[in-house]
Amino acid sequence: HMFLADFKDGEWKNLRIVPYGYLPMSPATPAIHYGQSIFEGMKAFAGPKGEALIFRPLANWKRLNESADRMCMPQLPEEIFMDGILSLLELDRKWIPDLAGSSLYIRPFMFSADEYIGIRPSQNFTFMIINCPVGPYYATPVKVKIETHYSRAIEGGTGYAKAGGNYGGALYPSKLALDQGYHQLIWTDGKTHQYIEESGTMNVMFVIDDTLVTPELGDTILRGITRDSVLALARHWGMKVEERKLSVNELEEGLKSGRVKEAFGAGTAATIAHIELIGHNGYDYILPPVEQRKFSNRVFKELEGIKRGTNADPFGWMMRA
DSSP, rough: HHHHHEETTTTTEEEEEESOOOOOOTTOOHHTOOOOOOEEEEEEOOOOSSEEEEHHHHHHHHHHHHHHHHTTTTOHHHHHHHHHHHHHHHHGGGOOOTTTOEEEEEEEEEOOOOOOOOOSSOOEEEEEEEEEEESSSSSSSSEEEEEEESSSSSSSSTTTTTBBHHHTTTHHHHHHHTTTOOEEEEOTTTTTTTTEEEEEEEEEEETTTTEEOOOOOTTOOOOHHHHHHHHHHHHHHOOOOSSSSHHHHHHHHHHHHEEEEEEEEEEETTEEEEEEEEOOOOOEEEOOOOOGGGHHHHHHHHHHHHTTTTSSSOOOOOEEO
């Protein structure tokens, strides 16, 4: 099934759940022509007692509204967001897989529903939620390349929003990296290409000596919910944490000297995506074997346990449905 709601005449109305299927849509909608669309992503897990467990859905709702504000779209009330998710799960909870590493991916999204060719803020919108069962996102640790020509985001742009165009624009440089044997990119800042920002579609983190280091947030970096969760656990465990600018030169020197012990992406899809190799200027730096990585393995195991209801939830992150 799928959930829909319409924004017309300044209010949300016509909330409904229908069988999953195709949409009738005007070919003039600005969602197609001008990219006025945003989305979120979260997961539901099968709990030990057969219940559905959702990881931090209200954080996704808040971020959706941050994206909506940036893209000239209306705010979505919490009750519509949550009622849509919970009602869908009630109908389709049998689609939540109980296999190891699997979950039900939940995709809320909003797009312009105007019938108008022209650049202006739209007046009509559609909000939807669809679900699909998923397995592990990455089967193996990933190889990444530091990108110093193409940009994912620039200051003053939409990099912090989950806007569809951010991802469409990243496809070409990602394809070039794939052709060179890498799975993903490490994006650098769009102004100087001297500072690390994100990895592929995830936030990126490094264990340098005994410190967890990740780029500080700004308007070019997505406020990742998994990122925030990893940082919360690290601080809870008493680990040193630094959210700051990390230059390509500092990272490269750390890779050469062995000070960089771990590197990983943090995001909804993979939770923790171990990085086994980082390429830069024609040279590939090999990181320590994954089985030797104490922090990223520990945090992955802890988050998986919290999400699946087998570990304590000290932060109150999980919602039962």
